[in-house]
Amino acid sequence: MSETVIELRNVTKTFGSVTSNDHVSMKIEKGEILALLGENGSGKTSLMNMLSGIYFPDEGEIILNGKPVVIRDPRDAYELGIGMVHQHFKLVDVFTASENMILGIDPKAKLDRRKIAAQIKEICDKYGFVIDPDKKVYDMSVSEKQTLEIVKVLYRGADILILDEPTAVLTPQETERLFDVVRNMKKNGKTVIIITHKLHEVLSISDRVAILRRGQYIGTVNTSEATESSLTEMMVGKKVELNIERPVADKKPLLLEVRNLNCINPEGLQVLKDINFDVYGGEILGIAGISGSGQKELLESIAGLQRNEKGSSIIYYQPHSRDESIDGDQLVGKSPREIRDLGIRLSFVPEDRLGMGLVGSMGMTENMMLKDYRSNGHIFTDVKKPRQLAEKIKDELEVVTPGISTPVKNLSGGNVQKVLVGREIAASPTVLMTAYVVRGLDINTSYTIYHLLNEQKKKGSAVIFVGEDLDVMVALCDRIIVLCDGRINGVLEYKPDGDNKDFNKGNIGLMMTKIDYRDTADGGKKDE
Amino acid sequence: MATSLIQLLLGAVAFGTVIMFGCIGEIITEKAGNLNLGVPGIMYLGGIASLASVFIYEGSTDAPNKILCVIIALLSAFIASALGGLVYAFLTITLKANQNVTGLTLTIFGSGVANFFGGSLNTLAGRFEQIAVPVTSSAFKAVTPLSKAGTVGKVLFSYGFMVYLAVITAVITHYFLNHTRRGLNLRTIGENPAAADAAGINVTKNKYLAICIGAGISGFGGVYYVMDYIKGTWANDGSIETLGWLAVALVIFTTWKSINAIWGAYLFGILYWMYLYIPGLTRSSQEIFKMLPYVVTIIVLIVTSLRNSKDKQPPAALGLPYFREER
Numbered sequence: 001m002s003e004t005v006i007e008l009r010n011v012t013k014t015f016g017s018v019t020s021n022d023h024v025s026m027k028i029e030k031g032e033i034l035a036l037l038g039e040n041g042s043g044k045t046s047l048m049n050m051l052s053g054i055y056f057p058d059e060g061e062i063i064l065n066g067k068p069v070v071i072r073d074p075r076d077a078y079e080l081g082i083g084m085v086h087q088h089f090k091l092v093d094v095f096t097a098s099e100n101m102i103l104g105i106d107p108k109a110k111l112d113r114r115k116i117a118a119q120i121k122e123i124c125d126k127y128g129f130v131i132d133p134d135k136k137v138y139d140m141s142v143s144e145k146q147t148l149e150i151v152k153v154l155y156r157g158a159d160i161l162i163l164d165e166p167t168a169v170l171t172p173q174e175t176e177r178l179f180d181v182v183r184n185m186k187k188n189g190k191t192v193i194i195i196t197h198k199l200h201e202v203l204s205i206s207d208r209v210a211i212l213r214r215g216q217y218i219g220t221v222n223t224s225e226a227t228e229s230s231l232t233e234m235m236v237g238k239k240v241e242l243n244i245e246r247p248v249a250d251k252k253p254l255l256l257e258v259r260n261l262n263c264i265n266p267e268g269l270q271v272l273k274d275i276n277f278d279v280y281g282g283e284i285l286g287i288a289g290i291s292g293s294g295q296k297e298l299l300e301s302i303a304g305l306q307r308n309e310k311g312s313s314i315i316y317y318q319p320h321s322r323d324e325s326i327d328g329d330q331l332v333g334k335s336p337r338e339i340r341d342l343g344i345r346l347s348f349v350p351e352d353r354l355g356m357g358l359v360g361s362m363g364m365t366e367n368m369m370l371k372d373y374r375s376n377g378h379i380f381t382d383v384k385k386p387r388q389l390a391e392k393i394k395d396e397l398e399v400v401t402p403g404i405s406t407p408v409k410n411l412s413g414g415n416v417q418k419v420l421v422g423r424e425i426a427a428s429p430t431v432l433m434t435a436y437v438v439r440g441l442d443i444n445t446s447y448t449i450y451h452l453l454n455e456q457k458k459k460g461s462a463v464i465f466v467g468e469d470l471d472v473m474v475a476l477c478d479r480i481i482v483l484c485d486g487r488i489n490g491v492l493e494y495k496p497d498g499d500n501k502d503f504n505k506g507n508i509g510l511m512m513t514k515i516d517y518r519d520t521a522d523g524g525k526k527d528e
Numbered sequence: 529m530a531t532s533l534i535q536l537l538l539g540a541v542a543f544g545t546v547i548m549f550g551c552i553g554e555i556i557t558e559k560a561g562n563l564n565l566g567v568p569g570i571m572y573l574g575g576i577a578s579l580a581s582v583f584i585y586e587g588s589t590d591a592p593n594k595i596l597c598v599i600i601a602l603l604s605a606f607i608a609s610a611l612g613g614l615v616y617a618f619l620t621i622t623l624k625a626n627q628n629v630t631g632l633t634l635t636i637f638g639s640g641v642a643n644f645f646g647g648s649l650n651t652l653a654g655r656f657e658q659i660a661v662p663v664t665s666s667a668f669k670a671v672t673p674l675s676k677a678g679t680v681g682k683v684l685f686s687y688g689f690m691v692y693l694a695v696i697t698a699v700i701t702h703y704f705l706n707h708t709r710r711g712l713n714l715r716t717i718g719e720n721p722a723a724a725d726a727a728g729i730n731v732t733k734n735k736y737l738a739i740c741i742g743a744g745i746s747g748f749g750g751v752y753y754v755m756d757y758i759k760g761t762w763a764n765d766g767s768i769e770t771l772g773w774l775a776v777a778l779v780i781f782t783t784w785k786s787i788n789a790i791w792g793a794y795l796f797g798i799l800y801w802m803y804l805y806i807p808g809l810t811r812s813s814q815e816i817f818k819m820l821p822y823v824v825t826i827i828v829l830i831v832t833s834l835r836n837s838k839d840k841q842p843p844a845a846l847g848l849p850y851f852r853e854e855r
Contacts, residue, residue, distance in 0.1 A: 073725070084726075095716070103723065103724065
């Protein structure tokens with residue numbers, strides 16, 4: 001069983017001045033499911049990219065079945081039986097499943113679509129996949145695309161499969177199905193390497209766990225001997241404070257009053273239905289829900305980026321106008337600039353960081369300028385202040401970058417997020433909206449971000465936190481609104497000195513799936 | 529009326545053939561993800577290379593062989609155009625220069641070189657002050673007896689062989705792109721080079737090949753123009769450039785499907801020549817009619833965008849350089 005199929009010796013890869021993999025030496029055994037665990041930027045993906053021929057190592061050697069091999073490009077990798085399913089799918093949208101399947105294989109052969117479809121079906125039956133060979137990729141769901149990618153690798157006869165964060169885009173049910181398939185592949189003698197940073201998945205699927213930290217190989221342990229905390233310790237190196245603090249603010253002024261908010265998207269679907277809620281300063285308001293339940297539209301409505309239906313109302317109250325008689329400002333129908341010109345300080349950390357939040361080809365300084373280049377009142381831009389701000393964010397948030405003028409698209413995901421959050425917080429917002437702010441970030445960076453959000457809360461700002469990790473939300477938020485299919489399905493409140501039995505992720509999970517948790521018993525029976 | 533309609537059709541086919549070659553070559557190039565705006569320049573290079581080489585050949589012998597003339601013309605045009613494509617490919621693929629800028633430069637370069645040598649050839653031709661390659665031109669313009677078979681024969685068969693070569697090239701290109709694995713691989717590069725690379729397709733090699741072969745085919749448009757359309761001479765009037773841009777517009781009109789280039793090119797020809805057959809037009813209103821091919825191209829763009837049909841869009845990675853290790 002413990003026959004080594006791949007051995008890496010002193011493999012090193014650097015990008016510019018950043019060392020992605022630093023003399024990594026490790027062994028992968030035949031027929032095992034190996035989890036490759038590490039924080040973001042620990043070099044998991046680039047290490048595997050060297051096996052699949054996307055990157056070429058600067059130093060070191062790769063030994064396959066006892067023989068040193070050179071993998072110059074993905075074709076070499078396929079010939080050696082190594083196939084990788086990348087995190088960003090490498091599919092052609094306008095092609096069908098079967099056309100994607102045969103890309104690059106045997107160019108001299110005939111293009112017999114029916115024969116290919118039959119071959120696909122054979123693989124699908126063997127491992128338990130479902131694929132329609134004639135379906136175009138642009139009509140496929142994310143999980144279908146992933147299935148296609150895996151079948152593509154198997155079709156090429158790979159014996160060693162590398163899956164890069166395969167569960168990041170899947171629902172829990174889809175994840176379970178994927179794991180069944182992975183176990184099936186193991187039964188058929190394949191070696192599977194799964195890159196991940198989700199500990200519970202590591203424990204449920206893998207035989208062994210290899211851990212990388214900051215580009216260095218830390219060690220490999222048998223999963224049966226590992227626990228979440230032992231793995232975390234290897235992964236982060238130092239003991240991580242696993243409790244998120246939840247400070248209590250003294251004042252809680254009403255800042256936003258959302259009433260009858262309705263929104264219909266360009267496809268004609270009603271994505272927000274009669275949303276009513278209030279937002280207070282000094283609290284973190286969580287918004288939970290299955291992705292696509294209206295979270296994005298809700299935040300964009302407040303930020304002035306959505307068109308809302310008639311009768312929708314979002315009133316903003318200046319934090320110091322405690323006088324009841326002073327009216328707030330209506331935000332619906334105003335552009336982000338009009339909102340800013342009212343003196344309203346909203347900050348928005350959108351889900352799509354490099355698309356909506358930052359300009360990828362600009363450096364940190366220029367990205368700082370985007371927010372307030374208009375404010376200095378003359379035609380020339382002032383670079384000095386943004387540069388100071390960029391330096392400050394770089395130092396305080398420990399942004400790893402060769403310099404503040406390096407294009408931000410060259411930074412890793414976590415560092416990009418730090419730049420964006422740093423900029424938005426620097427504007428000292430009264431309402432800070434964040435969407436999936438820690439998505440794809442490692443534990444340390446996530447905690448840095450949580451800390452920053454708490455700092456804002458203590459200052460009296462309102463923080464709207466759209467999240468996906470329910471454990472984090474329960475630990476961090478003061479109130480949680482649960483969205484389901486564009487509606488508010490329930491609100492949970494944490495009472496600093498009261499009974500918080502109901503404030504748990506089980507209840508949130510139930511609300512996310514349309515069942516009011518108070519009548520679970522009845523609702524459950526009706527469904528059956 | 530019937531005669532003028534036939535005249536219009538004959539003119540349209542001849543006109544359409546020039547831009548059909550340009551268009552097919554550009555489709556192959558764009559399917560590999562490269563937008564080559566050097567089509568006019570490449571057609572110039574093809575035209576002047578064929579003219580110069582057969583001029584030398586015809587001058588070197590007393591009894592020029594017609595078949596040899598045609599081979600020399602086509603071969604030299606293909607080589608010159610492919611070399612133009614090679615320069616473009618080297619700049620845009622290997623050196624990752626901006627494709628639009630490089631293509632436009634190629635157009636300026638091609639037209640400059642061609643008109644310089646075209647003028648020189650006219651001087652070399654001496655007292656006639658106009659270069660002529662009568663043997664080659666007559667070979668290009670040769671028709672079969674079928675052209676005498678009434679109106680149908682006239683409309684279908686009264687053209688030189690390159691008219692049919694253009695149609696065959698369009699059909700072969702269509703078959704290659706849609707029904708062979710190599711064609712599929714090439715389209716993958718234009719759609720998603722990272723996917724092609726991960727699938728083991730050699731992106732750089734295929735791009736080079738597609739651009740050079742595409743340029744070679746585009747260059748045939750110049751050959752047809754010089755040898756058949758203007759009967760084996762050279763005119764420094766910028767017509768090839770106009771035709772080259774129409775070829776680029778035709779690529780969009782066909783929604784990147786070479787089979788559509790067959791009727792699309794003739795349609796462009798009809799639209800372009802229509803002003804001759806509409807009575808009562810002044811000089812300035814004639815010019816408005818010459819715009820029609822561009823107007824229909826814009827309409828096609830609007831319609832396909834409105835319908836948002838994913839199969840009628842340009843290759844997704846058109847115009848973007850590819851570098852494997854970029855993050």
